[in-house]
Amino acid sequence: MSQRVFSYSELYQFALQVFTSIGCSNEDASLATSVLLSADLRGIDSHGIARLVGYVRLWEVGRINANPQIKIVHETPSTAVVDGDRGLGLIVAPKAMQIAVQKAKQVGTGWVSVKNSNHFGIAGYHAMMALTEDMIGMAMTNASALVAPTYAAEKMLGTNPIAVAIPAGKEAPFVADFATTTAANGKLEIAQRNNQPIPTGWAQDENGQATNDAHILKKGGALLPLGSEKEQGSHKGYALGSIVDIFSAVLSGASFGPWAPPFPAYVAMPENMPGEGLGHFLGAMRIDAFRPAEDFKSNMDLWLNRFRSAKPIQGQEKVYVAGDIERNMEAIRMRDGIPLVDEVVNDLEGLATKFKLSI
Amino acid sequence: MSQRVFSYSELYQFALQVFTSIGCSNEDASLATSVLLSADLRGIDSHGIARLVGYVRLWEVGRINANPQIKIVHETPSTAVVDGDRGLGLIVAPKAMQIAVQKAKQVGTGWVSVKNSNHFGIAGYHAMMALTEDMIGMAMTNASALVAPTYAAEKMLGTNPIAVAIPAGKEAPFVADFATTTAANGKLEIAQRNNQPIPTGWAQDENGQATNDAHILKKGGALLPLGSEKEQGSHKGYALGSIVDIFSAVLSGASFGPWAPPFPAYVAMPENMPGEGLGHFLGAMRIDAFRPAEDFKSNMDLWLNRFRSAKPIQGQEKVYVAGDIERNMEAIRMRDGIPLVDEVVNDLEGLATKFKLSI
Numbered sequence: 001m002s003q004r005v006f007s008y009s010e011l012y013q014f015a016l017q018v019f020t021s022i023g024c025s026n027e028d029a030s031l032a033t034s035v036l037l038s039a040d041l042r043g044i045d046s047h048g049i050a051r052l053v054g055y056v057r058l059w060e061v062g063r064i065n066a067n068p069q070i071k072i073v074h075e076t077p078s079t080a081v082v083d084g085d086r087g088l089g090l091i092v093a094p095k096a097m098q099i100a101v102q103k104a105k106q107v108g109t110g111w112v113s114v115k116n117s118n119h120f121g122i123a124g125y126h127a128m129m130a131l132t133e134d135m136i137g138m139a140m141t142n143a144s145a146l147v148a149p150t151y152a153a154e155k156m157l158g159t160n161p162i163a164v165a166i167p168a169g170k171e172a173p174f175v176a177d178f179a180t181t182t183a184a185n186g187k188l189e190i191a192q193r194n195n196q197p198i199p200t201g202w203a204q205d206e207n208g209q210a211t212n213d214a215h216i217l218k219k220g221g222a223l224l225p226l227g228s229e230k231e232q233g234s235h236k237g238y239a240l241g242s243i244v245d246i247f248s249a250v251l252s253g254a255s256f257g258p259w260a261p262p263f264p265a266y267v268a269m270p271e272n273m274p275g276e277g278l279g280h281f282l283g284a285m286r287i288d289a290f291r292p293a294e295d296f297k298s299n300m301d302l303w304l305n306r307f308r309s310a311k312p313i314q315g316q317e318k319v320y321v322a323g324d325i326e327r328n329m330e331a332i333r334m335r336d337g338i339p340l341v342d343e344v345v346n347d348l349e350g351l352a353t354k355f356k357l358s359i
Numbered sequence: 360m361s362q363r364v365f366s367y368s369e370l371y372q373f374a375l376q377v378f379t380s381i382g383c384s385n386e387d388a389s390l391a392t393s394v395l396l397s398a399d400l401r402g403i404d405s406h407g408i409a410r411l412v413g414y415v416r417l418w419e420v421g422r423i424n425a426n427p428q429i430k431i432v433h434e435t436p437s438t439a440v441v442d443g444d445r446g447l448g449l450i451v452a453p454k455a456m457q458i459a460v461q462k463a464k465q466v467g468t469g470w471v472s473v474k475n476s477n478h479f480g481i482a483g484y485h486a487m488m489a490l491t492e493d494m495i496g497m498a499m500t501n502a503s504a505l506v507a508p509t510y511a512a513e514k515m516l517g518t519n520p521i522a523v524a525i526p527a528g529k530e531a532p533f534v535a536d537f538a539t540t541t542a543a544n545g546k547l548e549i550a551q552r553n554n555q556p557i558p559t560g561w562a563q564d565e566n567g568q569a570t571n572d573a574h575i576l577k578k579g580g581a582l583l584p585l586g587s588e589k590e591q592g593s594h595k596g597y598a599l600g601s602i603v604d605i606f607s608a609v610l611s612g613a614s615f616g617p618w619a620p621p622f623p624a625y626v627a628m629p630e631n632m633p634g635e636g637l638g639h640f641l642g643a644m645r646i647d648a649f650r651p652a653e654d655f656k657s658n659m660d661l662w663l664n665r666f667r668s669a670k671p672i673q674g675q676e677k678v679y680v681a682g683d684i685e686r687n688m689e690a691i692r693m694r695d696g697i698p699l700v701d702e703v704v705n706d707l708e709g710l711a712t713k714f715k716l717s718i
Contacts, residue, residue, distance in 0.1 A: 076467030078437040079648040108435030151675040176598035208672025239535035239681040250658045251649045289438040290610045313567025316510040322598040
């Protein structure tokens with residue numbers, strides 16, 4: 001499959017213009033672009049500019065409000081529920097995270113559950129907002145149902161990611177950001193494009209049998225929770241995905257479980273939705289609400305250094321800490337550019353024509 | 360392997376007397392017994408009365424203080440760090456959870472990181488304390504290193520469990536409680552006793568190769584993080600175990616990573632420990648800090664009912680929600696008694712002799 005390489009600033013200018021073309025303010029368009037492209041920089045290609053056309057389609061069918069009035073509908077000193085007013089999750093989530101950070105400044109921690117939102121890009125972006133504040137950041141979101149619980153033959157949960165960012169002193173920070181499934185849906189899409197089978201443990205067919213068919217989701221199959229099978233702990237991945245769904249959507253009043261709204265604009269909205277839109281959950285914990293920041297950072301440096309210097313197994317060069325691979329990728333792509341496959345380039349050219357832009 | 364069945368109250372009276380025999384106050388002994396036996400009732404046999412002799416041995420070598428002065432060493436309105444004063448985790452953790460609950464009453468949420476503690480029984484007990492307060496409860500703990508990070512040939516993390524308890528209305532609550540490994544160490548111990556191989560994906564040998572040897576940990580092997588292998592998402596289980604270690608121990612000033620103190624009293628303490636004792640992390644979030652409790656509970660009932668009535672795969676009777684299997688077991692064992700294998704009965708008889716008790 002051929003690909004073209006774009007510089008970060010080329011893609012930034014283009015996405016910025018697309019977001020302003022659909023009616024976002026300059027400030028919101030800039031924020032949405034930064035969040036979206038952080039995925040491309042970090043190598044999470046499924047959640048970056050490849051999704052731009054999808055956001056536009058949601059706007060076209062009226063499922064995204066380009067000028068949302070994002071507001072707090074309920075709060076205590078350490079909590080809030082935010083109504084995203086059908087805005088881009090790319091804008092709603094970082095604004096909700098700012099509220100969590102402000103609350104943490106006041107009372108030590110801040111926790112914000114969000115309803116009436118849409119897809120928020122990579123969870124890691126929002127969690128990492130806490131790092132410069134000397135806080136631990138957390139972000140999660142529910143998503144449309146692609147995942148079968150342990151023993152179930154139905155899709156009931158989204159890939160429901162969790163991100164946790166933890167600051168350090170001299171060492172690079174700890175940044176975990178992962179779907180609560182064995183493999184994210186983006187990995188199946190890559191296998192589909194390359195006409196390759198998928199590893200056992202990623203998905204099941206409509207009867208709940210193991211499969212290597214990358215196209216199985218269109219045939220009634222489902223992704224599997226982290227752990228793949230009961231004997232390998234899939235009930236733990238299922239529990240994690242459930243927790244994300246409940247914190248993000250039941251706690252806020254968003255739609256949940258099999259009723260979470262779909263990302264593709266051509267998929268009908270679920271009937272009898274029990275809440276409004278997608279839900280997110282954002283958290284911030286001030287380090288010095290627990291112990292002096294310098295003590296914590298010095299111990300985190302020791303932790304990170306010890307794990308990064310752990311003895312690797314044969315055939316592996318080194319042991320990584322969560323976020324290391326993405327950080328390396330970010331440095332490479334900022335320098336060498338971001339490769340996009342033809343399919344994505346075609347989508348961007350379509351957007352350029354639609355909005356009279358150049359790419 | 361033969362076994363004997365004891366009633367809950369027989370085991371309760373016995374454990375209570377053992378804890379008072381080592382010098383616990385009546386109140387503390389009663390709390391420790393309730394926490395310990397909640398594991399046996401819920402079918403988590405590895406963490407219940409089978410460990411009583413282990414706690415006594417730790418007390419004998421001076422690693423457990425039967426009369427700890429448990430105190431808050433730092434706090435904000437929503438956070439605290441608690442020094443467990445080398446107390447039984449069975450006592451320290453529920454007292455720390457009470458502090459989290461009190462803080463949640465004041466400002467919406469409460470988060471307590473604990474240092475200088477010991478093994479705290481099952482995480483689920485502490486998380487479930489929040490349920491009767493109309494709060495979501497969370498509990499985690501670090502533990503001595505048995506787990507190899509992805510790509511590592513060293514044991515660096517404990518089985519580091521996470522528990523999350525979420526209240527509902529008419530439906531039974533959601534109670535997740537799981538080690539962040541593919542299989543808990545207790546499952547390997549059962550395979551050892553029965554002289555059986557373990558499934559692929561549970562452990563690796565000293566070179567990081569897959570193994571089915573249940574005795575591999577004594578031969579330089581390690582447990583694997585949830586996900587088992589990189590391709591099946593083990594870096595996610597590794598990240599989860601890391602988060603538990605950092606929240607429980609780096610945030611509080613306990614010892615962490617490969618320096619976490621061991622449970623067996625005959626194992627030497629690690630050299631150059633960077634902190635004090637084991638660490639825990641407890642959290643409580645008031646439901647009505649987000650939305651009216653009745654609205655939340657009604658949505659949780661819908662969530663729980665929908666998942667419990669999901670279509671099962673062929674060969675399975677039904678789909679479970681986290682905690683269902685343990686709740687069923689608790690009802691059975693409260694009625695029919697708790698079966699203990701000979702090895703555990705022998706240990707209890709040894710304790711009876713030591714402390715002049717009867718079992």
